[in-house]
Amino acid sequence: MIDFHCHLDLYPKAKEVYAESLRRNAFTWLVTTSPKAFRATSSVLGRHETVLISPGLHPEIVSERFEELDLLTAQIDDVIAVGEIGEVELNPENKKEAA
Numbered sequence: 001m002i003d004f005h006c007h008l009d010l011y012p013k014a015k016e017v018y019a020e021s022l023r024r025n026a027f028t029w030l031v032t033t034s035p036k037a038f039r040a041t042s043s044v045l046g047r048h049e050t051v052l053i054s055p056g057l058h059p060e061i062v063s064e065r066f067e068e069l070d071l072l073t074a075q076i077d078d079v080i081a082v083g084e085i086g087e088v089e090l091n092p093e094n095k096k097e098a099a
């Protein structure tokens with residue numbers, strides 16, 4: 001498994017970092033952490049041939065964003081990749097709650 005994703009949308013100057021990544025990189029996989037973040041990021045940054053923006057639901061926030069699950073399911077139909085669909089058990093905080 002190779003993990004090369006980047007939460008570019010969470011950078012303080014995301015639009016500037018985005019522009020710089022377009023200039024420097026051959027390819028960026030921008031994984032968002034929630035379905036609403038995917039929608040907002042896609043709207044703000046738009047599509048580009050060297051940047052793939054994908055939806056996800058990060059294990060660390062799934063307990064507070066589970067109401068977005070239907071939106072994620074709908075988004076999955078229209079994308080070629082999904083990120084941040086990790087096991088909740090990978091988050092040490094969730095392990096504590098489950099124990």
Ligand SMILES: [Zn+2]
Pocket residue numbers: 005007031084
């Ligand atoms: Zn991540």
